[in-house]
Amino acid sequence: MTSVKSRSLRKDAELNRQRLLAAADDLFAKYGLDVTLNDIAHHAGVGVGTAYRRFANKQQVIDALFEQRLDEVAATADEALADPDAWRGFAMFLERSLQMQMEDRGLTEILNNPQLGQHRVNEARDRLAPLVSSIVDRAKEAGVLRSDFDSTDAIFIQVALAAVMDKTRGISPVLYRRYLMMFLDGVRADKATLSELPVPSLSVDQTHRSMAPDQPRRFDSSP
Amino acid sequence: MTSVKSRSLRKDAELNRQRLLAAADDLFAKYGLDVTLNDIAHHAGVGVGTAYRRFANKQQVIDALFEQRLDEVAATADEALADPDAWRGFAMFLERSLQMQMEDRGLTEILNNPQLGQHRVNEARDRLAPLVSSIVDRAKEAGVLRSDFDSTDAIFIQVALAAVMDKTRGISPVLYRRYLMMFLDGVRADKATLSELPVPSLSVDQTHRSMAPDQPRRFDSSP
DNA sequence: CAAGAAGCGGATAGACAGTATCCGCTTCCC
DNA sequence: GGGAAGCGGATACTGTCTATCCGCTTCTTG
Numbered sequence: 301m302t303s304v305k306s307r308s309l310r311k312d313a314e315l316n317r318q319r320l321l322a323a324a325d326d327l328f329a330k331y332g333l334d335v336t337l338n339d340i341a342h343h344a345g346v347g348v349g350t351a352y353r354r355f356a357n358k359q360q361v362i363d364a365l366f367e368q369r370l371d372e373v374a375a376t377a378d379e380a381l382a383d384p385d386a387w388r389g390f391a392m393f394l395e396r397s398l399q400m401q402m403e404d405r406g407l408t409e410i411l412n413n414p415q416l417g418q419h420r421v422n423e424a425r426d427r428l429a430p431l432v433s434s435i436v437d438r439a440k441e442a443g444v445l446r447s448d449f450d451s452t453d454a455i456f457i458q459v460a461l462a463a464v465m466d467k468t469r470g471i472s473p474v475l476y477r478r479y480l481m482m483f484l485d486g487v488r489a490d491k492a493t494l495s496e497l498p499v500p501s502l503s504v505d506q507t508h509r510s511m512a513p514d515q516p517r518r519f520d521s522s523p
Numbered sequence: 524m525t526s527v528k529s530r531s532l533r534k535d536a537e538l539n540r541q542r543l544l545a546a547a548d549d550l551f552a553k554y555g556l557d558v559t560l561n562d563i564a565h566h567a568g569v570g571v572g573t574a575y576r577r578f579a580n581k582q583q584v585i586d587a588l589f590e591q592r593l594d595e596v597a598a599t600a601d602e603a604l605a606d607p608d609a610w611r612g613f614a615m616f617l618e619r620s621l622q623m624q625m626e627d628r629g630l631t632e633i634l635n636n637p638q639l640g641q642h643r644v645n646e647a648r649d650r651l652a653p654l655v656s657s658i659v660d661r662a663k664e665a666g667v668l669r670s671d672f673d674s675t676d677a678i679f680i681q682v683a684l685a686a687v688m689d690k691t692r693g694i695s696p697v698l699y700r701r702y703l704m705m706f707l708d709g710v711r712a713d714k715a716t717l718s719e720l721p722v723p724s725l726s727v728d729q730t731h732r733s734m735a736p737d738q739p740r741r742f743d744s745s746p
Numbered sequence: 747c748a749a750g751a752a753g754c755g756g757a758t759a760g761a762c763a764g765t766a767t768c769c770g771c772t773t774c775c776c
Numbered sequence: 777g778g779g780a781a782g783c784g785g786a787t788a789c790t791g792t793c794t795a796t797c798c799g800c801t802t803c804t805t806g
Contacts (some may be wrong), residue, residue, distance in 0.1 A: 302747080309752090309753090310752055310753065310802085310804080311803075311804090312752095312753075312754090312802070312803070313752075313753060313754090313803095316753085316754085321549075324646055336678070336792085336793060336794080337793090337794080337795090338794085338795095340792075341755095341756095346754080347754060347755035347756055347798080348755075348757095348795085349753090349754060349755055349756065349795095349797085350753080350754060350755075352794090352795060352796075353753075353754080356795095357794085357795090358794095361731060362763090368788060412690075429592070446705075453701070453702070453705075456687050456691075456698070456702060457702070459686055459687055459690055460683035460684060460686050460687050460702060461683060461684030462684055462686070463685070464679050464682055464683050467635075467679075467682055467733045467734060468679075468695065468725070468733045469665055470733070471729050471732060471733045472722070472725055472729070472733075473720050474721075475679070475724075475725060477721045477722050478676070478720050478721065478722040478723075478724065479676070479679060479683060481718050481719075481720050481721055482669075482676075482706065482709040482710055482720070483706055483709050483720065484709070485704065485708075485709035485710070485716070485717055485718055486705040486706050486707070486708035486709025486710070487705055487708075487709070488716070488772060490716065492713060492715050493708070493713065495704050495707065495708055495710055496704075497701050497704050497705070498697075498700045498701065498704055499695070499697050499698055499700050499701040500701075501698075501701065502691070502695055502698060506694050506695070509694060510690045510691045510693065510694045511690060514707075519681065524788060532781090533773085533774060533775085533780090533781055533782065534774075534775090535773070535774070535781095535782070535783090536774095536781075536782060536783090539782085539783085559763085559764060559765075560764090560765080560766085561764080561765080561766095564785095569783080569784080570781060570783060570784035570785055570787065571766085571784075571785060571786095572766095572767080572768085572782090572784055573782080573784075574781080575765090575766060575767075576782075579766095580766090581767085688798090704785095
């Protein structure tokens, strides 16, 4: 790792920096966060060296791009809270944030993997959690969302639907909405029958931990 | 690639073959299908050479192991169809097949990726599809499952819940049942309000194609 | 407009992971 | 007892990604 100067760049250099960020944004959205810095450089039409001179590694590019994205998700949450109809707010938040994930594969990865990104992004992520909580709590208090629903459930719903999205992005990019709707029908409080849930929800902390990437494998021997 | 003799093995060799299959079964269940043949050999307590002498590649091991697994899923589907209560059959099939996926990570991967496995496994997979269809159709005809539900929806539900399972296997291996229950509450026909679904379901063929693994990336240049 | 500073490109070194082979030695079985 | 069958695992290969280096180009400023 080298680079990351801080004082103002030469004009052409600044332009290339912008190109790199734009290319990264594009590629992250289309292919997810595991594109390489080399990929990004080529997509931006600059040499690999330029990319590494400007960003020490992918983390920094991610941080430079996704703080804003997460802020947008947070803004959507605020908007949901501002809706006088608690149910509409709840449903709208899920819809919008999933749509954002549909349009940006990288966003899903950032949301699902706390390992990615540095402080800026992590801060933004932390700002988001209590908003989701408020949206859920308000809907429960208003009696429109089943009372055994927990704010961590909202996270796992997104995990579940993001998986569907991932499979169908090429064929029917909006198919996830179908299952979101079925799911919403299952959590609305004004239903005739709501089954007792067989398993308690996870705590916020457990949820956070469960989002961590696969733990490394351990193979023992013996037949 | 070498190996794959067909005529009866020496006694010790046959024993090692069994050890290898047992080890593979173990590892596939715990870690998924991307363990290597080397991993499997070590876990079986035999040398790598032995593994490659017996199986040309991982595909063959997979084929040797998963035909039976898929047959078990099919058996569960049969059992579901045998249940006089169409709803219970439907719910039971989802529960059981998800539980099987919970206990065997490799099974999820086989079901979700038609690329994996060879003819034996593919055959078994094809045998499964019409059973799922019958389960769904019967429940719809009985008026217990919402009429806009399609058999392909059952597949995507499993994709969705398998994703949750994957995140929580380490923390609360049964959490997916919570969301399955919410989901079931959303597709049961005896509800006060069922929303109109915003998106049509995929055809069987589209569904199959959507399960294929990520298409390779294409990076163009230009800023 | 000259010259030094800043920036550039991209071949390539290095790290790592997975696949598969080879061959000297061991075990089985008639 | 001897030859066929089997074994182990070091190792060569391949592919992927990360990151650097250095000769050349472009900007900038006096």
